[in-house]
Amino acid sequence: MNAIIQFATKLIRGQAAEAATAGIHKFNGGVHPDGHKQESTTHPIAKLAIPEKLVLPLRQHVGYIPKIKVQVGDHVLKGQMLAEAEGTVSAAIHAPTSGTITAIREEIIPHPSGLPDMCITLTPDGKDTWGSLRPVDWRNTDKKELVASLRASGIVGLGGATFPTHIKVRADGKSHVHTLVINAAECEPYITCDDMLMRERADEIVNGIEIVKFLLGAENCIVGIEDNKPEAIVAMTKACKALVDTSVKVVPTLYPSGDARRLIHLVSGIEIPHDKRSTDVGVQVFNVATVLAIYRYFAFGEPAVGRIVTMTGSVNQPQNFEVLFGTPLQSLIDAAGGTKAGTSHFIMGGPMMGFDLPTINIPITKAANCIIAATPDLFAPPPPAMPCIRCARCADACPVNLQPQELYWFSKSDNFEKARDYKLFDCIECGCCSYVCPSNIPLVQYYRYAKSEIIAADKAQEAADLARERNEFRLARIEREKLERAQKHAERAASGKAEAGKVDAVQTEETKINSTQAEAAKPTAAPVADDAKKAAIAAAVERAKALKATAAKTETTPTGTKEILPKATSAANKPADDEQAKKDKQALIAAAIERAKAQKLAAAHTGLAPKNVENISPALQAEISEIDAIREKAKQAVETKDSD
Amino acid sequence: MNRSPYITNAPSVSIIMLKVLLALVPGIFAYAWVYGGGIFVTITLATATALVSEAVLLKIRQRAIRPYLSDLSAVVTAWLLALALPPLAPWWLVVVGTFFAIVIAKQLYGGLGYNPFNPAMVGYAVLLISFPIIMTKWPAPLMLAQTKLGFMDQLQFIFGNVLPTNVKIDAITSATPLDYLKTQLMLKHEVSSITEAPIFGTFGAKGGELVTAAYLLGGLYLLQQRIISWHLPTAFLGVLATMSLAFYAVNPAHFANPLFHLMSGASILCAFFIITDPISGPTTPRGKLYFAAGVAVITYLIRVYGGYPDGVAFAVLLMNMCVPLIDAHTQPRVFGHQKD
Numbered sequence: 001m002n003a004i005i006q007f008a009t010k011l012i013r014g015q016a017a018e019a020a021t022a023g024i025h026k027f028n029g030g031v032h033p034d035g036h037k038q039e040s041t042t043h044p045i046a047k048l049a050i051p052e053k054l055v056l057p058l059r060q061h062v063g064y065i066p067k068i069k070v071q072v073g074d075h076v077l078k079g080q081m082l083a084e085a086e087g088t089v090s091a092a093i094h095a096p097t098s099g100t101i102t103a104i105r106e107e108i109i110p111h112p113s114g115l116p117d118m119c120i121t122l123t124p125d126g127k128d129t130w131g132s133l134r135p136v137d138w139r140n141t142d143k144k145e146l147v148a149s150l151r152a153s154g155i156v157g158l159g160g161a162t163f164p165t166h167i168k169v170r171a172d173g174k175s176h177v178h179t180l181v182i183n184a185a186e187c188e189p190y191i192t193c194d195d196m197l198m199r200e201r202a203d204e205i206v207n208g209i210e211i212v213k214f215l216l217g218a219e220n221c222i223v224g225i226e227d228n229k230p231e232a233i234v235a236m237t238k239a240c241k242a243l244v245d246t247s248v249k250v251v252p253t254l255y256p257s258g259d260a261r262r263l264i265h266l267v268s269g270i271e272i273p274h275d276k277r278s279t280d281v282g283v284q285v286f287n288v289a290t291v292l293a294i295y296r297y298f299a300f301g302e303p304a305v306g307r308i309v310t311m312t313g314s315v316n317q318p319q320n321f322e323v324l325f326g327t328p329l330q331s332l333i334d335a336a337g338g339t340k341a342g343t344s345h346f347i348m349g350g351p352m353m354g355f356d357l358p359t360i361n362i363p364i365t366k367a368a369n370c371i372i373a374a375t376p377d378l379f380a381p382p383p384p385a386m387p388c389i390r391c392a393r394c395a396d397a398c399p400v401n402l403q404p405q406e407l408y409w410f411s412k413s414d415n416f417e418k419a420r421d422y423k424l425f426d427c428i429e430c431g432c433c434s435y436v437c438p439s440n441i442p443l444v445q446y447y448r449y450a451k452s453e454i455i456a457a458d459k460a461q462e463a464a465d466l467a468r469e470r471n472e473f474r475l476a477r478i479e480r481e482k483l484e485r486a487q488k489h490a491e492r493a494a495s496g497k498a499e500a501g502k503v504d505a506v507q508t509e510e511t512k513i514n515s516t517q518a519e520a521a522k523p524t525a526a527p528v529a530d531d532a533k534k535a536a537i538a539a540a541v542e543r544a545k546a547l548k549a550t551a552a553k554t555e556t557t558p559t560g561t562k563e564i565l566p567k568a569t570s571a572a573n574k575p576a577d578d579e580q581a582k583k584d585k586q587a588l589i590a591a592a593i594e595r596a597k598a599q600k601l602a603a604a605h606t607g608l609a610p611k612n613v614e615n616i617s618p619a620l621q622a623e624i625s626e627i628d629a630i631r632e633k634a635k636q637a638v639e640t641k642d643s644d
Numbered sequence: 645m646n647r648s649p650y651i652t653n654a655p656s657v658s659i660i661m662l663k664v665l666l667a668l669v670p671g672i673f674a675y676a677w678v679y680g681g682g683i684f685v686t687i688t689l690a691t692a693t694a695l696v697s698e699a700v701l702l703k704i705r706q707r708a709i710r711p712y713l714s715d716l717s718a719v720v721t722a723w724l725l726a727l728a729l730p731p732l733a734p735w736w737l738v739v740v741g742t743f744f745a746i747v748i749a750k751q752l753y754g755g756l757g758y759n760p761f762n763p764a765m766v767g768y769a770v771l772l773i774s775f776p777i778i779m780t781k782w783p784a785p786l787m788l789a790q791t792k793l794g795f796m797d798q799l800q801f802i803f804g805n806v807l808p809t810n811v812k813i814d815a816i817t818s819a820t821p822l823d824y825l826k827t828q829l830m831l832k833h834e835v836s837s838i839t840e841a842p843i844f845g846t847f848g849a850k851g852g853e854l855v856t857a858a859y860l861l862g863g864l865y866l867l868q869q870r871i872i873s874w875h876l877p878t879a880f881l882g883v884l885a886t887m888s889l890a891f892y893a894v895n896p897a898h899f900a901n902p903l904f905h906l907m908s909g910a911s912i913l914c915a916f917f918i919i920t921d922p923i924s925g926p927t928t929p930r931g932k933l934y935f936a937a938g939v940a941v942i943t944y945l946i947r948v949y950g951g952y953p954d955g956v957a958f959a960v961l962l963m964n965m966c967v968p969l970i971d972a973h974t975q976p977r978v979f980g981h982q983k984d
Contacts, residue, residue: 027979033651112646189651261980274980347650355646379650386657386715387757392873392927393654400979405927406971423978431649438654439757445647 023249025269027262029397030254031432033189033352035228040192040310040318045200047322048335050097054122054326055363056082057109061156062163063089068120074101077131079303082120085151091164091366092154095131096305096324099124110348110365114358122326133301138211146215146298153297154304159183159194159258159287160349162367165294168284169215177216178282181267182209182223182291184232185251185258188350191370193308194288196320198225198232202239205288208295210243216284221246222267223288228253255352256430260285262399274426289369309364311336313372314343326363332371333360339373347372351379352431386439394433394443400426404433408443411450416457419450427451466634473630483596487589494585543594657756661716663871667862668723668917674858678785678851679731682798686738687726693742694722701751717756721745724764724917728910728957729771730782732793732816735803737778741767761964762924768957780953784818785851788842791816821849822909823953825900834897839904847907856912863916875929877915879936881906887944905944909954914939918956924964931967931974938963 058065066083070076076095083093103121108114138146150166157163182205186194198205209221223240225233227250237248249267251257261272264283272278278285289308296302306325309332312318316337323332329346333339346357348368357371364371372378394404402423410419424447433443655663675683698718702709722742729738745767753759772779786792791811793801800806807813819827821843828838838844845853866872884905891899905911910918919925919939926935939959946955977983 028976031653033653265979272980273982274978349648351648351650353648354650355648374650382652383656384711386711387755389657389660389717389757389922390925390927391660391922395927395976396873401976402978403927403975422975423981426978426980434649435652436654437652438657438660440652440654440656442647444649448646 024251024267025265026252027257027265027399028401029395029399029432030256031397031435032253033255033435035253036190036312037192037195037228040190040312040320041196043317043319045196045308045320045322046335048324048327048331050124050126050128050324051327051331052123053102053328054096054099054124054324055107055328056093056096056120056122056326057107057363057365058083058093058118058120059109060093060162060325060366061091062161063087063091065118066090066092068104070101070104070120072101072104075099075125076101076122077129079133079301079305080131081152081154081303082122085154085164089164089167091156091162092152092303093120093325094154094303094305095122096326097122097124098127098129098131108359108362110357110362110368112355112358119363135301136298138214138298143215150294150297152303153294155290155293155297156304156366157287158289158293158307158366158369160353160367160369165286165290168286169212175279176282177218177279177284178220179268179284180209180213180216180218180221181260181264181283181285182221182288183258183260183263183285184223184225184229184236184288185263186229187226187253187255187258188352188354188370189255190312190372191310191350192312193310193320193369195229195232196310197289197292197308198229198236200235201292202232202235203242204295205236205292206239206242206246207299208291208293209240209246211294211298212286212291213243213246218284219245223248224251224257224263224267225249226251226253226257256399256428256432259399259428259430261428274423304366307364307366307368309368310370311373312370313347313378314340314375315373316340323364323368325365329357329360329362329364329371332364333373340375342375342377343373344376345374347374347379352435353429382440382442385441388439388441391438393436393438397432397436399430399432400428402427404443407450408441408446411446414453416450416454420454424450424454469630469633473627483593487593490589490592491585494589542591542598546594546598657715657717660871661720663869664720664866664917665716665723667865667871668727668859670858670861671727671855671913672723674855675727675731678787678855679783680786680793680798681795682732682793682802683726685799685802686729686731686733687723689735689738690722690726690742691719693739694718694746697743697746698751701747702755705751705755707755712756715756718746718750721750721763721767724913725767727913728764728768730779732783732798732801733778734805737771737775741771744770757923759923760967762918762921762960764921765918765957765960765964769961772952772957780820780823781817782820783816784843785849787851788818789816818843820909820953821852821904822947826947826953829898835900836897839900847903849908853907856907859912859916863912866916866920872916872920873929873932875932876919876925876936879933880915880919880940881911883937883940884911884944887941891948899948905947909947910956911943914943914956914960918960919963924960924967926967926970926974928971928974928976930976931970934970934974935963935967938966 058068064085064087067086068083070082075098076082077098078095080095081092082095082101085092099122101120102123103119105119105121106116107119107121109117109119111117136146136149147166147170150169151164153165155165157165157168184194184198186192209223212218213221221243223236223246225236225248227233233248233250240246240248251263251266257263257266260278264278264285265271268283270281270283272281272283293304293307297304304325306323308320309323310318310320311332315333316339319336321332321335346360347354348357348371349355350370351372354370354372356374388405388408390405392403392405394408395402398404400423404427406422407419407424407427410416410422411424427447429444429447431444434441437443672683672687695713695718699709699713702712722745725741725745726738729741745763749761749763749766750756750759783789783793793808793811793816797808800808807816821839824841824843825835825838829835843850845851847853863872863877867874867877885902888900888902888905892901915936919936926932939956942959942962943955946952946958950958952958
């Protein structure tokens, strides 16, 4: 009874029930799909022979595409860099074996869209000759150098996210990573590549852990493994004894415990705030295979040239293979004994989050952890969707504790703002909700749709903002040029007159300028001071007023306007003498400009004049700085978008 | 095209509804044993009316008929309404109530998944308001009736309102315990003396408590099958018990004990079968607790102070209205977010 009450209070408080089991912090929901892991773990990892042709997509990772460094016809050695990381978030591509570059063109890549993308084709010479390998003595090398070196390794997150690894070990100077979590949960059904890797190469993995711990400066390391991998647990526990403060934590088999944020919570109890990264709370997560790749790179100088791939499903001999990147899928299928009858298509990734491959003619890439040969029996097409009956099974299953039924409702009715309010962007698209839905509603697709619609709308809004900004700037520039012309005109007219303090001409000119304005404000035009000093003071006051109005009106005061202020003050302070005719003249002209500006501003309040006249500035430099500022802003906007 | 997940493991809507029907079976048999086989006629009538009106409405609304009829939700509505009606209710009462439940309360709102109110309770409430006398006139359990009607007699009564010669209507009807308690309390009798009347059983109504026990059995089956969550029945029964206990503790002469409230009327049916309708109920765990508690409070108040002997139908409908509000204010904390 006590247990029930405790359970009830926790639910009343809106918290997921915490398990009493030592050190494991449960998350809400999760599902228990059939593992199907035995099929592909009966045989050890086999090395796949070098195929006749390797097709290497440039886009195998998250971030910018790398820059091609080779040409068709080049002979390359194994491990030679074919494309170099460009920009911060990018990863290099290396030759998986020695051979000749035979094509650089667009080909179909393993992506849900089925669209072609730029690929380098390498025809192996069969010799598999390594280029010069440069191992790194990482213990005695500066960390910055190591990170820079890692940038050229081509290593990306091999759990499927393919985020360039060098970014993850880069010290950002803000937060200290105290705990390294090694993601070995492998919670998706069918996938066993990490399991087999741990069984067979635990020592190498632990060596990699040591390097990553060193790079991050992390004190502890926790290896999280689901309890359905007993052999891997034994192997890793044994190997981890070689390292201090490194332990294996067995987590219950529950999909999606392999999700980074869920795993961190499981093993450490740390719940990463939705708007922060794991490093902000001092935790960094690496996949086992990634850690091993880092070890191979530093210890032997081997860049990322291949990975372990699970080939399973409807094939005669499901197994894990060590595959060179670019290997055609067909080679992998052949190695697994070919497909069984009834195979309809192939799925890359697991059955919970994977996607249909567009064709069989695709290469294995860095993201390919598992290929499942699918049959209609294995993965039956879902029955037609029924209406949502609000049974909330999806909410019970959601590991993020969202309300999927509400998100579905809002997504379906295009009520995107509401969907965002209900934390749509916290959805990790794990598919638990669809998995338990009695009405067979493709919930995740609805969320993907809503997310893409919101992102597109945000982008469009951003572009519109930028265009408006540009237009406003253009209008301001036209206005300023007009005034500059007037100024030059005035100067010319003034220089034609006697220089000894005779400012009548300027005044006339000034009146002219005023009269050219549609809404020539009489109060400012009429009292043109005889005395140059008075004019200067008046101008200064006017300027100050105008500036105040500008500042009040716009959030972002252009730099040009700010610059006027000190000048204006100095102009007002300086007594204008007859000897300083030139200065007077300038002051007067400035006053004229300022008056015009003030009028414009006054008119703008009544809605008669163009906006943004506050940008007017005689200084050319201001313009340049403004242009720069806008360019910079545009550039930043593009960059932030890209890095997302 | 990314259409993952490729695998599912969920009972279909039809299976869920089928299990609800299955859970009602013990209650129906207990009902038949206590009140006679007429209930089978009532259920058949209601089911037929529900399916026909659902099919017609789907046709009019140009929806696929077969998948929506085979989801069995209309049958669940029909059975619940049939069980809520007085035994031996005339055939037209059953038809009108079911028709209203399916057509007005369900299909006109958009069919399965879109009805804001519990259809069975809408049907019941409409009948209760329109035909209060018939709806509150319950035949006595067979074990108490002066004259026991056979199945054929019941059939004749349902369809023709004809009783066997020399049997008067008063001979087969009696007040329900909740009704009796209310009228006797108004006559300044004390609870302890009132409950000595033969219509009272050990806990609730004589005979009726047996049906209630059978409902409880079915409800536990639904809990075990995870068709319903524990929140709703627990909160409903808990609050009803607590509230009646508080009143009973203050004045046991005037207020019935908690056990009586739990075991009489539609308490158990409501706790496990009526408020557990997911479509018209809240979806958040906390929301379910509030919803059920609200139904319990209103039910108790109507029973003790209201004009009707039992208040379940009105309590459910009133709380149905609050569902959007409850859901909006009981959103659980999302992973990685602070509590709002």
